[in-house]
Amino acid sequence: MTKLASAQYCISILESLAPKRYAYDGDPIGLQVGSLHKKTAKIMIALDVLEEVVDEAIENHVDLIIAHHPFIYVPLKRIDTSTAKGRTIQKLLQHEITVYAAHTNLDVAKGGVNDWLADALQLENRDILQQTRSEELMKLAVFVPITHAENVREALGNSGAGHIGQYSHCSFSTEGTGTFKPLEGSTPFIGNKGKLEKVKEVKMETILPTALQNKAVTAMIKAHPYEEVAYDLYPLKNSGEPLGIGRIGLLPKPMDLEELSQYVKQTFGLQAVRAVKGHNRMISKVAVVGGDGNKFISAALAKGADVLISGDIYYHNAHDAQESGLSIIDAGHNIEKIMKSGLKELFETELKKDHYTTEVILSNIHTDPFTFL
Known part of the structure; x- marks a missing residue:
């Protein structure tokens, strides 16, 4: 069964590794051409976006090119389709190929x-x-019934939350009583509609890099039994891992x-x-x-x-x-082509977790302008 990831979902995978805020000021990263509001059947990873690379993408029916070097590095004053740059933009638009760049943010990223x-x-x-810079940190606090506390704790730890130095799955818990009244239209895991319920719960607290917020919250909600999960997120002034x-x-x-x-x-x-x-x-x-x-x-x-x-x-x-x-x-600058295989592995791993059939390929075009004679 075909299950295609959206372009926005694909970019969320990329930015879980290399958030935009890691980039140098003025670095023109992010969306360069096209739209992220579409399904993506095939991603191509490239170091540079040259006309030959776009021709390769067209031939392979690619929807999304993720490049290291920004295609539009200097602001354009005109799009002249008699030039290589103009023709390339025209081809991208005609074939509805989106181009997204991760440059200095991918250089800075841990694991980049x-x-x-x-x-x-x-x-x-x-x-x-x-x-x-230093990684920005957040505190996540979530309220879980005692019966499911370990499931949620494990899910948070596996998502990357609770890492402090050389230790993982760090958290702190306190027990208390949670109250709620299910209303019409609800499908409560515990309790009955219209009746105030009191449940023994655990307040679980953990620390996480801001870059992992979406991943951690998604994992937490998936492991949590409640229809509506009560949790708090707030920024910390602690210095995170240096980047x-x-x-x-x-x-x-x-x-x-x-x-x-x-x-x-x-x-x-x-x-x-x-x-x-x-x-x-x-x-x-x-x-x-x-x-x-x-x-x-x-x-x-x-x-x-x-x-x-x-x-x-x-x-x-x-x-x-x-x-x-x-x-x-x-x-030479071209050794950065190592990012192609690195990102391919990341995308294939993350897409597989959610059972997406979006394909990931590498550009085979050699983009180093220098040869040795």
Whole structure:
């Protein structure tokens, strides 16, 4: 039986990982072309939205393209269909293909682009390279009949609520008496219409990241026996988990710059890399940043990195890093294509949970503009 997810539901999956508020100010993330008010039979994950990528989407009957790099990065003054950009917009509209971008919010997200890069490099004892914010926290309190308290507690914990440091399923409960009177039109789990009921209940409290609010509440309501669930949500001033760009960690074994360069090429399927030798020692501590790495040289030095693996390193910044004793491997901006397989796994897992038949495919178009001759 076909059960298609709405485009809005698909975006809710994406934003449970990478909420919009994680993005840098001015980053044009979100809906770029089309509408989210439709059913989605097929999603395509792409790094860039070029005309060839849109042609690929049309050929594969795609409804929704989720891209890392915003298709409309600079505001348009006109749509000239004699240009590649104009033709691409025309094709998207004609074929009712929606384009949605998750850029720096996906870079910052825990379990996003920079963690996928660090995973691929097998970095251990990992930390954030440069903090940009702390995760916002909420308190959730829900009133549950004693008979179903453990079911609701487990559902909340499994949704990601109640995580404090290295502990999960953290909560606190107090017992009391709940009262309610079922009215006409109700179908009460406990009690009779028109009669005031008193029930032994548990007030259960837990903490959760604001980004998980919808997921946690949905899980809670699904596990709760009542027709109408009484619960409270309120923001906290506690500092949540730090979030930021880039990751820094230890290689499985020390390598020299040449060996590490070969490892990077093999890991990310590259023809070549540019390397800057800042020292002669073996490399153990690695900083990695998807995309443009120029702004993170100082952060890598401050955190004691032996090497920065990133892309688009400028000539004079390479000199500065070299003189400061930091080696660099410029692997190119295109290593961020790792986000395609990462998001595909996320979408397939979450869609399957709710029995949606929406298909997820990857763009096979190579969008790196650089070749090595």
